[in-house]
Amino acid sequence: MDKNIPISSILGSPRPFSWNFNFRRNLTDSEIEDLECLMHSLDCMNLSTSALDARSWSLLSSGLFTVKSFFTTLSQMPDSSPFFPTKFVWKSQVPFKVKAFVWLVAHKKLNTNDLLQLRRPHKALSPDICKLCMEQGESADHLFLHCSVTLGLWHRLFQLAKMDWVPPKSILDMMFINYKGFGKSKRGVILWQNASIALIWVVWRERNVRIFEDKARNSGNLWDSIHFLASFWAFCSAAYLLQELAGIIKLSAYSSFSLFECRKIITGSKSPDPGSEEYIGLDDNKYIGDLLAEFKAAKDRSKGEILHCKLIFKKKLFRESDESVADPMFVQLSYVQLQHDYILGNYPVGRDDAAQLSALQILIEIGFIGCPESCTDWTSLLERFLPRQIAITRAKRDWESDILSRYHLMEHLTKDDARQQFLRILRTLPYGNSVFFSVRKIDDPIGLLPGRIILGINKRGVHFFRPVPKEYLHSAELRDIMQFGSSNTAVFFKMRVAGVLHIFQFETKQGEEICVALQTHINDVMLRRYSKARSAASGSMNGDSSSNVKPPSVEVYEKRVQDLSKALEESQKNAIRVSSLDY
Incomplete structure (x- = not known):
């Protein structure tokens, strides 16, 4: 029709x-x-x-x-139970084409014999039986679950997991059942999903080989293929690659680190500007093979242009708890990332701090030498460890003498001490320990921000920088940010500027990373306030145990803080009003 x-x-x-x-x-x-x-x-x-x-x-x-x-x-229907195993299919750490295949299996859209017969009812399939067991008719449920060959593979998988098992009615039910075959940990769940999907994938490929190539493998060879694919897919995901990298470099505290992809198109002979690169965080379930295929496809599509594709291992954000981590590799990687951001100019500092930081970096690089100016790389070290926009504010000879005098005073410092001091100086800045994001302005109600902006997010709030030339513009404290959110291509902040609420919108692909970093710092602040309130309440309880006065609760403490904050704001407004009248 x-x-x-x-x-x-x-x-x-x-x-x-x-x-x-x-x-x-x-x-x-x-x-x-x-x-x-x-x-x-x-x-x-x-x-x-x-x-x-x-x-x-x-x-x-x-x-x-x-x-x-x-x-x-x-979703509002009476029978609103889940109708598709989303987590089993789309959250699994397997190649995307395999996910699409499992989606077809779940919806019974594969060209099995029963579906082919329905589509061509006037033609009889010969033979129409399952090519694996040669006993019954072929359907999705039979081929992937009830076939004697497939059932033997499932039994072997459950024996490996040391579990008793009764086959469900359909392969869709099999995907819905939350088996804990390899434990309840995230690693165990991923391994079980990969093994189950690998079994379905291997069975389908074996069925096609027997039909179109007239070749067959025994159950032992099929099991070896399942074991290989499940292990290969698991160790080629972003989450497992992160663990492997942390193990290779002996990094024990890697929870704040992640993998990022970066793509940048370079036209002509122009070199890339590192400050404008966007680092997109990889999902834990991202299959690295798919990412490399995306890189190759993107390079094939870029005609006459050079496409730089990188995979970066770095910190997602800096937290206040990082200061208590004593892992040498953790400190080393934190130093490398902060040094990278500092040299790019993301940390505007004064001349004294710039000279001190340069001297510390030179000490970390070459150690302490009695006469460092005789070193062949002395000039290049000065240029390398001094941000360009700070270097132009002073004569080169003045910089050299200042940094050299400070370097001679560091005779008793080790490289580890110099790293800690470098991190300490940057930490004390209002925008210290920030993670930076390159964004483009969409909506600026004040009209003072440039088209391109560098956002820095740390425990104090959101900081705005002009990228060229590098210049600090404005900061919004966490208490001034009323609301924030993101989409695939943008992020917005509803925040208070000079006592007035405004909504700012920026174009970026890193909206989720920005919101996660901001929410993490807000949670840390709230947790710290709650801990202080609990400790104050318990301290007053112990100190006044002989009296009948009850200690204030956490809610009363928070209410007092809010009242004091409102009173402070009112006094500031009155002071501004009085000063304007005097003027």
Whole structure:
């Protein structure tokens, strides 16, 4: 039947209506039942042969279809149980094409013999039995679950996990059941998902090889393939690669580190500007093979341009708890990242701090030497460890003498001590220990921000920098940020500037990383306040145990802090009002 013909052409006589359907083939029994249900639902509809055909979506007053309205209606149905194993399929750490294949298996859309017979009812398949067991008809549930060959593979998997098992009714039920085959840990769940998906994938490939190539493997070879694929996929995901890298460099505290991808197009002979690069955090379930394929496809699409693709291992954010971590590799990597940001100019400092930081970096690089100016790399070290925008504020000879004098005073410092001192100086800055994001302005209600901006986020709030030339512009403390959120291409902040709420929007692909970093610092602040309140309450309880005065609760403490903050704001407003009157 032509899908584009109008309804009036197949509508017969007036009520009771008759429908003149002209199907291209005979309907199966199940399709006849569906047609009867359709005709029954059409009986209660009011149709007019004089009106033009038009599409209308009854779930919205506008008559326009939206996915949101459809999903909301489905979720509010009485039987709103999960109808698809989302976590098993899309959250698994396997290649994307394998995820798409498992999606077809779950929806029973593969070209198994039973579906092929339905699509061509006038042709008989010969033979129509399962090519693995050669005993029963082939369907998705039989091929991937009830076939004697497949069932033997499933039994072997459950024996490896030391679990008793009763096969469910369908392969979809198998995906829904939350088996704890290799433990409840994240690593165990991932391994079980990979092993189950590898089994389904290997069975399908074996079925195709037996049909089209007339070759067959025994159960032992199939099990070896399942074992290899499950292990290979697991160790090629971003989460496992992160663990392997941490193990290679002997980094024990790696929870604040992550993998990032970076792509940048370079036109002509222009070198890339490191300060404008965007680092997109990789999801833990990202398959590294898919990422490399995306890099290759992106390079193939870039005509006449140079595409730089990088995979970066670095910290997601700096937290206040990092100061108590004594792992030497953790300190080393924190120093490297902060040094990188400092040399890019993301930490504007004064001349004294710049000279001290340069001397510390030289000490870390070459150690202490009695006459460092005789070193062949002395000039290059001065240029390398001094940010460009700070270096131009002073004569080169003055910088050299200042840094050299400070270097001679560090005779008793070790390289580790110099690293700690370097980190300590940057930590004390208002924007110290920030993670930086390159964004573009979308909406600036004040009209003072440039088109391109560098955002720095730390435990104090959000900081705004001009990228070229590097310049500090403004800071918004955490208490001034009322709301924030992100999409795939943008991030917004609703924050207070000079006592007035404004909404700022910026274009970026790192919106999720920005919001996660900001929310993490807010949670740390709230946790620290709560701990202080609890300790103050317990201290007053111990000190006044002989009296009948009850210690204030946490809620009372928080209310007092809020009242004091409001009183402080009112006094500041009154002071500004008085000063403006005097002026």
